[in-house]
Amino acid sequence: DAGVIQSPRHEVTEMGQEVTLRCKPISGHDYLFWYRQTMMRGLELLIYFNNNVPIDDSGMPEDRFSAKMPNASFSTLKIQPSEPRDSAVYFCASSPPGQGWNIQYFGAGTRLSVL
Amino acid sequence: TQLLEQSPQFLSIQEGENLTVYCNSSSVFSSLQWYRQEPGEGPVLLVTVVTGGEVKKLKRLTFQFGDARKDSSLHITAAQPGDTGLYLCAGGNSNYQLIWGAGTKLIIKP
Numbered sequence: 001d002a003g004v005i006q007s008p009r010h011e012v013t014e015m016g017q018e019v020t021l022r023c024k025p026i027s028g029h030d031y032l033f034w035y036r037q038t039m040m041r042g043l044e045l046l047i048y049f050n051n052n053v054p055i056d057d058s059g060m061p062e063d064r065f066s067a068k069m070p071n072a073s074f075s076t077l078k079i080q081p082s083e084p085r086d087s088a089v090y091f092c093a094s095s096p097p098g099q100g101w102n103i104q105y106f107g108a109g110t111r112l113s114v115l
Numbered sequence: 116t117q118l119l120e121q122s123p124q125f126l127s128i129q130e131g132e133n134l135t136v137y138c139n140s141s142s143v144f145s146s147l148q149w150y151r152q153e154p155g156e157g158p159v160l161l162v163t164v165v166t167g168g169e170v171k172k173l174k175r176l177t178f179q180f181g182d183a184r185k186d187s188s189l190h191i192t193a194a195q196p197g198d199t200g201l202y203l204c205a206g207g208n209s210n211y212q213l214i215w216g217a218g219t220k221l222i223i224k225p
Binding site for chain 2: 004042043044045091093100101102103104105106107108109
């Protein structure tokens with residue numbers, strides 16, 4: 001069974017450019033989480049969805065960040081415009097039905113560098 | 116604001132030694148999870164403990180949830196180089212949130 005798939009694995013962009021990160025959760029999972037990890041701040045929850053509906057986006061740092069989940073098998077996290085302080089590893093995670101916060105399966109992450 | 120403090124932040128020991136890492140809070144959690152993260156990968160769930168005083172074993176790893184459900188420990192017996200990684204604890208609260216610790220970076224030298 002394939003795990004959570006994220007793309008791209010690495011992204012290097014220049015300040016001001018739009019960045020789109022992609023996530024395919026595990027089939028059948030109904031929760032999807034977007035996290036950001038940095039050395040300074042550790043792992044931070046940005047937003048999570050339940051059955052494709054955004055439930056809590058209070059962790060999204062600014063209006064420059066937006067996330068969508070058009071269907072159960074795909075989600076995007078967009079940063080527009082990007083800034084150097086957005087450089088981090090972004091993780092997507094999903095949870096099976098009935099588990100919610102109890103079990104999260106993480107993707108391998110997207111390492112974003114904004115120059 | 117609920118916080119989880121992990122200690123030590125960094126630990127480097129020789130293969131074969133025993134070690135314990137800690138996850139502490141002043142808040143009560145409904146559950147406590149331990150994850151291991153290897154370089155270039157996402158965290159992988161090792162165990163979830165939900166009952167105060169609960170002890171779970173995973174081969175050479177022993178996890179304990181404090182009686183008051185405010186703290187947890189991870190003990191590794193006879194550490195091996197394959198145990199190297201970042202160990203993260205995460206506490207579940209009544210608001211259906213996971214509070215994450217900053218992690219303990221563990222290096223086991225052969």
